[in-house]
Amino acid sequence: xxxxxxxxxxxxxxxxxxxxxxxxxxxxxxxxxxxxxxxxxxxxxxxxxxxxxxxxxxxxxxxxxxxxxxxxxxxxxxxxxxxxxxxxxxxxxxxxxxxxxxxxxxxxxxxxxxxxxxxxxxxxxxxxxxxxxxxxxxxxxxxxxxxxxxxxxxxxxxxxxxxxxxxxxxxxxxxxxxxxxxxxxxxxxxxxxxxxxxxxxxxxxxxxxxxxxxxxxxxxxxxxxxxxxxxxxxxxxxxxxxxxxxxxxxxxxxxxxxxxxxxxxxxxxxxxxxxxxxxxxxxxxxxxxxxxxxxxxxxxxxxxxxxxxxxxxxxxxxxxxxxxxxxxxxxxxxxxxxxxxxxxxxxxxxxxxxxxxxxxxxxxxxxxxxxxxxxxxxxx
Ligand code: UD1
Ligand code: MG
Numbered sequence: 001x002x003x004x005x006x007x008x009x010x011x012x013x014x015x016x017x018x019x020x021x022x023x024x025x026x027x028x029x030x031x032x033x034x035x036x037x038x039x040x041x042x043x044x045x046x047x048x049x050x051x052x053x054x055x056x057x058x059x060x061x062x063x064x065x066x067x068x069x070x071x072x073x074x075x076x077x078x079x080x081x082x083x084x085x086x087x088x089x090x091x092x093x094x095x096x097x098x099x100x101x102x103x104x105x106x107x108x109x110x111x112x113x114x115x116x117x118x119x120x121x122x123x124x125x126x127x128x129x130x131x132x133x134x135x136x137x138x139x140x141x142x143x144x145x146x147x148x149x150x151x152x153x154x155x156x157x158x159x160x161x162x163x164x165x166x167x168x169x170x171x172x173x174x175x176x177x178x179x180x181x182x183x184x185x186x187x188x189x190x191x192x193x194x195x196x197x198x199x200x201x202x203x204x205x206x207x208x209x210x211x212x213x214x215x216x217x218x219x220x221x222x223x224x225x226x227x228x229x230x231x232x233x234x235x236x237x238x239x240x241x242x243x244x245x246x247x248x249x250x251x252x253x254x255x256x257x258x259x260x261x262x263x264x265x266x267x268x269x270x271x272x273x274x275x276x277x278x279x280x281x282x283x284x285x286x287x288x289x290x291x292x293x294x295x296x297x298x299x300x301x302x303x304x305x306x307x308x309x310x311x312x313x314x315x316x317x318x319x320x321x322x323x324x325x326x327x328x329x330x331x332x333x334x335x336x337x338x339x340x341x342x343x344x345x346x347x348x349x350x351x352x353x354x355x356x357x358x359x360x361x362x363x364x365x366x367x368x369x370x371x372x373x374x375x376x377x378x379x380x
Pocket of ligand 2: 219221
């Protein structure tokens with residue numbers, strides 16, 4: 001049922017990020033940027049190759065936490081640096097191959113489907129107010145002529161506001177025939193995938209520019225762009241939940257990671273963070289509370305409560321300054337100032353203010369079990 005291979009470029013050093021973490025591992029809504037490109041690619045193909053080089057093992061290990069059915073290859077970066085060098089030596093399974101940059105976390109499969117056009121190259125084009133940071137698409141007499149990288153551009157070319165978004169669909173045959181003809185005669189001494197555009201035109205091949213919107217195709221090269229992209233991504237996540245009937249107070253102040261589920265009649269107040277694989281069902285999470293990798297059902301939490309990983313709250317009331325960790329609470333009231341870690345507490349039990357389940361003796365973690373209808377007084 002699939003008709004195209006996909007190559008995701010993720011070998012670059014990401015110098016502009018000013019970080020020891022490889023660029024594609026910087027996170028958006030709790031997941032590495034590269035996760036999103038691969039996730040969308042998997043909706044369109046069963047032949048996905050991710051190109052790595054800088055800290056390749058680290059990037060591969062991180063991706064293998066999420067995906068099991070993709071190929072990883074190491075770019076010959078020493079001899080063939082650049083986005084063109086990155087696609088060398090790969091043999092795609094299908095007649096068409098879509099090339100994605102790994103630094104585009106806002107990409108969506110529905111947008112990538114639009115590349116299904118019959119042409120030797122379908123290239124993505126952005127019409128911007130300023131194309132700063134992008135390769136410029138040079139158009140003459142209404143036709144694309146070539147792509148010029150910012151670092152190679154002259155003053156006239158720099159003024160061009162039509163940019164290369166960095167996603168292409170190639171006929172595999174054309175790609176394999178022409179990659180060996182690339183050279184590195186440019187400011188960065190790199191092999192540019194973008195030079196294939198001019199080569200296709202010179203050979204009289206059919207080239208189709210596809211105008212795309214920046215919101216989906218935004219390239220992330222710096223921390224500023226990372227922060228901008230995360231705002232867009234957060235808005236998408238929250239909009240989906242709002243449409244599904246969740247109430248949010250001041251949604252701009254709420255942070256919800258990719259993978260969180262919210263169901264039923266839930267209310268999320270301002271300043272709340274919902275992290276990891278949390279699931280909130282018919283619950284009210286009040287101002288400035290944090291829920292991480294936990295399940296909250298028919299309960300209310302906060303304000304200013306911290307529900308740490310592997311907590312399970314059912315029909316439970318958690319008030320201010322209560323911290324839970326790996327706590328299974330069913331029908332419990334813990335109104336204020338408590339630490340409930342590694343414990344299970346059953347229906348009808350009241351946890352007085354200042355209660356701590358001492359779970360750690362310095363060597364081992366221990367479990368506390370409190371049964372039904374227990375009255376635990378303050379300062380316990
Ligand atoms: C690239 C395009 C530019 C386009 C922009 C869109 C080229 C030469 N330029 O520029 O025209 O406007 O994307 O965002 O293609 N990578 C490798 N191996 C390398 C170098 C890079 O795999 O040797 C990967 C990077 O990890 C990244 C992607 O290719 O995911 C793009 O590289 P990047 O350095 O970000 O290119 P841009 O300068 O953004
Ligand atoms: Mg880039």
